[in-house]
Amino acid sequence: MTAAPRRVPSLIAATALAIVIALSQLLAVLPPSWLQPLLASSWTQHGIVSLSVARDEIGGWVVVLAVVAALLAWRSLGTRRSLPRKAVGAVAGFGLAASLVTSGLLVYTSIDQGAGVRPFAPLLPAMASHGGPDETLAVGSADGEPLRADLYRADSDGPAPVVLYVHGGGFDGGARSPNALNRYLADRGYAVLDVDYRLARPDRPTWDLATADIGCTLSWLGREGAAFGLDVERIAILGESAGGNLALNAAYRSQSGNLEPSCGSADDIPNVSAVIGGYPVVDLAGEEARTGLGRLMGEVYIGGSPEEFPERYAAIAPATHVTADSPPTLVYHGTRDHLVLPGPVEEFVATVRREGVTTRYTSIPATDHGGGSLFGTSTWGTGIIQAAIVQWLDAHIA
Template sequence: MIGRIARIVALVVAAVLALGLVLAQALALLPVPWIAPLLRVAVPQASIMALGWIRSMWDSWLLAVAVVAVALALLARRGRRSGTAGTVTALAVLGLVLTLITSIGSVLAAHRETGRWILAGPPLPQVVGGRGPDETVAYASLDGEPMRADLYLPQGVPGPVPVVVRIHGGGFVAGARGPTPYNSWLADRGYAVVDVDYRLSSGDDLRWDTEDADVGCALTWVTAHARQYNWNTDRLATFGDSAGGNLAINVAYKIARKALNPSCGTPDDLPRVRAVLADYPAVDLTGSETDTAEGHRVGREYLGGPASRYPERYAATDSAPWIGPDSPPTLLLQGAADHLVFASRTSAFADELTAAGVENRYVRLPFYDHGFDGVPNIGAQVNRDVMLDWLRRHDA
C-alpha cells in the first residue's frame, strides 16, 4: 500500500515538473511572432511571461529539475507499467531533451559574447547575490515626497571614481530601486552606483513628461555631491532595464542635444553621459503599445492612451527621435524570447543607431524572457562581462 502511494506521488510530481518544463522550454524555443496573438490578451501574456520568468530564474538548475522529473517518472513505472506512467515518462524525457538544447545553447551563446565558458548560475536558484547599499540619501523632494537614491560605493579605490546611475524598470508605473546582480558587483570593480527613485505614473497622474526629468534631477544631485563622494562625473554612465532602459537612453540622448530640463537644478548642472547601458529597453513605445496587452496598459497609464490619439507623447518618449550625432555609445542587452519588449524592436533601434553613426553593440541572448537577469544566472553573468567591457572602453 505504501509503495503504491509513493508511486502515485512520484508520478504526480513528475507530471507537474515535466509539463512545466516542456511548456517553459517550448516557449523559449518558439519564435515570439508565432504566439503574438496570445500576447495581446492579458491572461495568456501574464501566464507566458510567468513561465519565462521562472525558467530564467532557475536557468541552469532546470537541468537538475529535468533529471529529477525523469527519475520520478521511471520510479513510478517500476512494477506497474500503466499508460499514464508511460505518458508522463515520455513527457519528462521530452522536457529533459528540450532543457539540454536550451542549456547548451545558453552556454555557447555566453562563450560567443564573452569568450569564456559560463556553465552555471549561483549555487542556489533565485539568489540575487551582492550586498545592500552603503548609504541611502534623499536627492530631492518632488510633490512633497522625498526622492531617494541608494549608493553603492567602491572601497579602497584611489582617485575620483566613475559613476553609474541606475534607473529601475517597472513599466513606468511600478518598480523600485534595490539590490540587483549588478549594483554591488560594479562597486566592487571600482564604479560608484547611484540607484535612483523617480515619480511613477498612473492613469490618474500621468508622468510621461516628468520621469526623465526626475532622473535628470538625480544627475544634478550627483554633480553637486561629486566632491563629497570622490566621484568623477566626467566618467558617468546611465544604466536601466526595461522602462529604466528607455529612461537611461532618453536622458543621455536629451542631454547630448541640450533638450533635458531636470525636475531640480538647471540644465547647466547636468553631467555629460559618456556611455549608456540598456537592458531589454522599451525603446519603441509606439510599436509596443499594440504588440501586447501589457504594452497597451503601459500606453494607457503612462501616456494616457494609444499612439493614434497621442502621437506627440509617444514621439517624446520613444528613443529613436532623440538620436543625434553626439549620442553616447550605447550597449543594448536583450533576451531573444522576450514576450514584453520584442527583440525585433530593440534590433531595429540598434540599426537606427548604426545608420546615424552612433557607436553601439546589440547583444541578444537566446531563450531568455523579459527580466531574465534578476539573479546572477548565466545571462546575468554575460551581461556583467559585456557591461564592464563597455564601461571600461567608453567611460574615460
C-alpha cells in the first residue's frame, strides 16, 4: 500500500525532467523553418533560444540528465503500467535516444573538423575560465564617445598577426570581455584586439555608425599597430552574431575602398587578409524580419522596418558589399539556430562563392545560436569553432 505513494515524487521529477530534455532535443532535431509560426513572437522565440542554448552549453551532460530522467521514469512505473506512466516513460526514452544521437553527431563532427577526440565535453557543466587581456588601449573616439580595444598579446616572438574580434549582442548590447576565443588564439600565436563600437539606442540607430567604428580601430592599427608588436600586413577580422555582420561589412568595404572610419583616416586602413563570421546576422530585411526578435533588432539598429528604410537594410547586408576582391571568408553556424536562421546564412555563403571569393562554411550540427560556445563553455561545439578558426588563420595570415 505504501509503495505506490512513494513513487509519486519519482514520477513528478521524471515527468518534469523528461519533458525538458525531450523539448530541447526536439529543437535540436527539427529544422528551424518548421517552427516559423512560433518564432514570429519575440516571447516564444526567446524561450526557444534560451532552452536550446542551455542545452548546448552543458553539452554531454544532457545525456547524463536524460539517463537520470529515464531511470526515474522506470522507477516510477513499478508494477502499475497506467497510461500516464507509460507516456512519461516514452518521453524519457525519446529524450535519451535523441540526446545520444545529437551528441554522437557532435563527436563525429569534432573529429572530422580536426578538433580532436573528446568522448565527453565539457568535463564540468559550467563556464570555463578564460584569461583576461594584457592591456586595454584607447584607439580613438567618435562623437565624443571613447573607443577602446583589449589587447591579448600573442605567445610568439616578433611582430604577430592580428585578429580584430567584434563582439555580438544584437547591435544594442554586449561588450569587450574574455571569451572562448581571445586567449585561445593568443596562445596560438595570434594577437587579438577585442574592439568597441557604439551600441544602438531607441533614440540612436547605429546602422551607419557601428561599422565605421570598426574602421576607426583599423585606422589606428595601421598607424600605431607596429609600436605594439603587431604585424599590420597580416590582419583578420572575426565577429560573432551581430559582430559577424560588422566584421563582414568592415572587411568587404575596406577592401573595396568605401569604408569611411569614424576616426582617423581611411588612408591608414591596412589590408584585411581574411574575415570570419560566426553565426552572423546577414538578412535583417528578409527572413530575420519575420521573427519576433529579428524585427526588434532591426527597429533598434536600423531605426524602423524594411518597408520604411529599404536603403538602410541594403546598406548593412554583407552581400551588398562582397566583390571578387573580398578577403577569404569563413562562416560557421549552428544548424538549429532559432535566432539567426541558417537558411539566409547559407544563401549568403553561396553568394560569396559565386563572386569567386575563397570561402568555407562550417556547420555545427544540432546546435542553436553560438554553436555551444556562446557563454564560453568548453563544449564539442566550442572545439569545432576553435579548430575551424585556427585552420583558417593558419592558411591566410600565419
